[in-house]
Amino acid sequence: MALKVVATGFGGPEVLSVVDEPVRDPGPGEVSVQVRAVGTNPMDYKVFSGAFGRDPSLLPMALGTEASGVVTEVGGQAEGPAGPVRAGDEVALFRIEGAYAAQVVVPASAVVPKPSTLSFEESGGLLLTGCTAVHALAVTAVGSGDTVIVHGASGGVGLMAVQLAVHAGARVVGTARPSAHDYLRRLGAHPVAYGDGLIERIRGLAPDGIDAAVDTVGTDEAIETSVALVSDRHRIVTIAAFKRGFELGLRVIGGAPGADPGTEIRSAARMELVKLANAGALRVLVAST
Ligand SMILES: NC(=O)c1ccc[n+]([C@@H]2O[C@H](COP(=O)([O-])OP(=O)(O)OC[C@H]3O[C@@H](n4cnc5c(N)ncnc54)[C@H](OP(=O)(O)O)[C@@H]3O)[C@@H](O)[C@H]2O)c1
Known part of the structure; x- marks a missing residue:
């Protein structure tokens, strides 16, 4: 199980809820990442405010497109832009869906090494x-x-x-x-x-x-x-x-x-x-x- 933030309606921050949901195992070409920092961008609030439309079938809606963290598990053939991704790697993620979460399963193609010069918070806002x-x-x-x-x-x-x-x-x-x-x-x-x-x-x-x-x-x-x-x-x-x-x-x-x-x-x-x-x-x- 892992905590994630979802929008349960369209509007201000009051439409955001924290939910606890099961996390699936990574499949081929995917990795599971324990998130240390999530980058928040204007796009995120534009989406849940309804500025891009109010389709109720999208609710509850996962939010966030970038994060940083540590790889905890790897599916088969998990190769990112910098090569094979391994458990324990410190990484930055972009572009992903549902970054506002404590644990995410994402395609390895969205995983790059966290710059050693930047903190997790800084890396979560880089990409x-x-x-x-x-x-x-x-x-x-x-x-x-x-x-x-x-x-x-x-x-x-x-x-x-x-x-x-x-x-x-x-x-x-x-x-x-x-x-x-x-x-x-x-x-x-x-x-x-x-x-x-x-x-x-x-x-x-x-x-x-x-x-x-x-x-x-x-x-x-x-x-x-x-x-x-x-x-x-x-x-x-x-x-x-x-x-x-x-x-x-x-x-x-x-x-x-x-x-x-x-x-x-x-x-x-x-x-x-x-x-x-x-x-x-x-x-x-x-x-x-
Ligand atoms: N098209 C794309 O691919 C794309 C990608 C990313 C972001 N965006 C959009 O681009 C915009 C900026 O994103 P961001 O992440 O850089 O946002 P941000 O960090 O909030 O920066 C916006 C900047 O706008 C400045 N500003 C506010 N009012 C101003 C005014 N009247 N005149 C001049 N500057 C003013 C602010 O500067 P001061 O603090 O100095 O006042 C602020 O630093 C957002 O609308 C976002 O949705 C588009």
């Missing part, structure tokens, strides 16, 4: 944000010598985009609340407050112009600022303003209808992120536990 950021920077072709705006630079995806773009040799201007500016400077970004006058503040920080923009916020301000400053709309990506992104001919990525899901690039990004974290090039900021 969804990191894979999204890798995808966003790939579709906008951000590389050495570019100047890129990251809207929402202090958020989960934003912090990953900042670090990956800096690592790639880009100059990064990141919008964030002022209290996050020191941390962003330590990561190598040039922080700027969002709100009235944003375009002028960015022009002041980047007088030679902006080559690309990554929007993780979805506000009109983020979209309009990007369109005003970046001449090539194929170098503007949004992960949050789907409707406006399509209307304006921007790159739109993620799970929304018509968006680029980036399945292969996100899957391959997991090992890239583990390697960067192991090399000390990637930090995960855990807001709270």
Whole structure:
């Protein structure tokens, strides 16, 4: 038996319940993992709030797409992106279903080694944000010598985009609340407050112009600022303003209808992120536990 969190309706946190359920043995190609930390993402509350629909046949609904933990049991031929998975391995899991649980049985293909540099809590928050950021920077072709705006630079995806773009040799201007500016400077970004006058503040920080923009916020301000400053709309990506992104001919990525899901690039990004974290090039900021 193991505890798990399920949504028994659609709404606020009051629809979440903790239940104790039997856990099956792993079959061929599967592993059983004792979960040490679950990554919580905006997607999770969007799903149980009903923002993506209220189909009662989905209830009770398991939640969560990423976690970290220790492998306790392995079915036959359990091979992950880093090779065979063994009992005792410390791992990070993405993308899985029902991560809000004390024990999960998952395909070995969703299992990567936990970076030795990161705690279980940090590893549980590495992969969804990191894979999204890798995808966003790939579709906008951000590389050495570019100047890129990251809207929402202090958020989960934003912090990953900042670090990956800096690592790639880009100059990064990141919008964030002022209290996050020191941390962003330590990561190598040039922080700027969002709100009235944003375009002028960015022009002041980047007088030679902006080559690309990554929007993780979805506000009109983020979209309009990007369109005003970046001449090539194929170098503007949004992960949050789907409707406006399509209307304006921007790159739109993620799970929304018509968006680029980036399945292969996100899957391959997991090992890239583990390697960067192991090399000390990637930090995960855990807001709270
Ligand atoms: N399409 C995809 O594939 C995909 C994947 C992952 C996430 N998402 C979506 O992307 C969004 C961000 O996800 P996340 O995990 O990074 O969330 P998060 O950690 O909550 O970060 C959101 C950031 O938005 C910033 N923000 C809030 N209001 C703002 C405003 N008016 N102007 C500028 N910035 C503002 C906040 O910055 P401050 O704290 O500095 O105010 C916060 O750090 C969510 O909507 C999520 O559902 C989409």
